[in-house]
Amino acid sequence: MSLNNKVAIITGAARGIGYAIARRFVEDGAKVVLSDVDDERGEAAAEELNGLGEAIYVHCDVGERLDVRNLIAATLDAYGDIDILVNNAGIVAAGDFLEIGVKDFDRVLRVNLKGSFLCGQAVAKHMVEKVAGGGAPGAIVNMSSVNAVFGLPNQVPYSVSKGGVNQLTKVMAVSLAPHGIRVNAIGPGSIMTDMLASVNDDPAARNRILSRTPMGRIGDPREIASIAAFLADDDASYITGQTVYADGGRLPLNYTVDVPEED
Ligand code: NAD
Numbered sequence: 001m002s003l004n005n006k007v008a009i010i011t012g013a014a015r016g017i018g019y020a021i022a023r024r025f026v027e028d029g030a031k032v033v034l035s036d037v038d039d040e041r042g043e044a045a046a047e048e049l050n051g052l053g054e055a056i057y058v059h060c061d062v063g064e065r066l067d068v069r070n071l072i073a074a075t076l077d078a079y080g081d082i083d084i085l086v087n088n089a090g091i092v093a094a095g096d097f098l099e100i101g102v103k104d105f106d107r108v109l110r111v112n113l114k115g116s117f118l119c120g121q122a123v124a125k126h127m128v129e130k131v132a133g134g135g136a137p138g139a140i141v142n143m144s145s146v147n148a149v150f151g152l153p154n155q156v157p158y159s160v161s162k163g164g165v166n167q168l169t170k171v172m173a174v175s176l177a178p179h180g181i182r183v184n185a186i187g188p189g190s191i192m193t194d195m196l197a198s199v200n201d202d203p204a205a206r207n208r209i210l211s212r213t214p215m216g217r218i219g220d221p222r223e224i225a226s227i228a229a230f231l232a233d234d235d236a237s238y239i240t241g242q243t244v245y246a247d248g249g250r251l252p253l254n255y256t257v258d259v260p261e262e263d
Pocket of ligand 1: 036
């Protein structure tokens, strides 16, 4: 169990990819703090994982500085340390560029980008102090997306936020490298969670996704969790500042667009 006794905080862990990461980390022997804004689901998830190993739930809206401070304090209170942070919490707001409102723009940037900054900085401060005292450096994993790279016309703030997460990952990595702390990101393609649930009832949407996914299937959250486990572990000891894409071949595919028929 490679994450044995490591203490990990995972944001947005009540369901989806965050929950899959929490489960994998517990299975790998880590003590896991699941945090979310969905307290009912978060508590239930932590209780379920407690049957497999050690896990607690702490409420944290990642965009709220005081919530983040409380998350750090509660983790140190429960487990006395923080070795790993997974900045996973994320939301979407669909809308075309000419229509999307500033409220939606702010809402998405606040959770996806500012939240990763707030949690990342707070945990990094603890890690730097720990290293100065002779402790082992930790690792931070940010959740990006293939949308950080390409532009989808109806995913304006989301794409911008994930582009920012990639840049945040690089800046954090070079800032924290002198302390031995590694920071990497994961860029999933289409993964079957609530964020993608609408495609279940919409064959056209499902076809659109599959038509640009060379592996011909939607990914499973566990396929993202295994990357998080690798990046958080000492096996990845010389990797920092990278985004690892898990997208069934979507990014390497050269896109096509519909061409209108000539009269
Ligand atoms: P999800 O909607 O299933 O889960 C997101 C979780 O984040 C929920 O539990 C939600 O309550 C929580 N959350 C929302 N706002 C929060 C806040 N302010 N503070 C703390 N928690 C908050 O989504 P998912 O598909 O599991 O996505 C997880 C991450 O993976 C996100 O960052 C998302 O952008 C990224 N991602 C997902 C996909 C995909 O296809 N599912 C693809 C690429 C990237």
